[in-house]
Amino acid sequence: MDKEKNTFERIYEAVKRIPKGQVATYGQIAALAGNRRWARVVGYALHANPDSEHIPCYRVVTKDGNVSQAFAFGGANRQVELLMAEGVTFLDGRVDMEKHQWDTPWL
DNA sequence: CAGTTGACGGCCC
DNA sequence: GGGGCCGCCAACT
Numbered sequence: 001m002d003k004e005k006n007t008f009e010r011i012y013e014a015v016k017r018i019p020k021g022q023v024a025t026y027g028q029i030a031a032l033a034g035n036r037r038w039a040r041v042v043g044y045a046l047h048a049n050p051d052s053e054h055i056p057c058y059r060v061v062t063k064d065g066n067v068s069q070a071f072a073f074g075g076a077n078r079q080v081e082l083l084m085a086e087g088v089t090f091l092d093g094r095v096d097m098e099k100h101q102w103d104t105p106w107l
Numbered sequence: 108c109a110g111t112t113g114a115c116g117g118c119c120c
Numbered sequence: 121g122g123g124g125c126c127g128c129c130a131a132c133t
Binding site for chain 2 (some may be wrong): 038
Binding site (some may be wrong): 007008030036037038039040041044045048070 | 127128129130131
């Protein structure tokens, strides 16, 4: 199989590793992918979203706990609904990062 | 082929 | 404390 994974694939892999009921920031995903400077690339990768059915891009939020406007891949409000269904709490429309930011011990 | 943009993050003023 | 600018890699035009 592919020994060398493309940057995108690494990002998708990191996103798919986000546990249920938790969220991660772009920078965090970038760090998991290998480099935290890929924050923009992460955003672009999720924007491409070739597997939205398996890539929980809705679990990826900005460091402010706010989701991007462009998240309207099927309804921005949909994103909140999905996260709440997993037990994620919100504060004024923002994800409670203090409680649900993905805790990555390997970082 | 080269230039610009992009679903961001972090640092500087 | 708040606002603005730059930096990073990759993809798109």
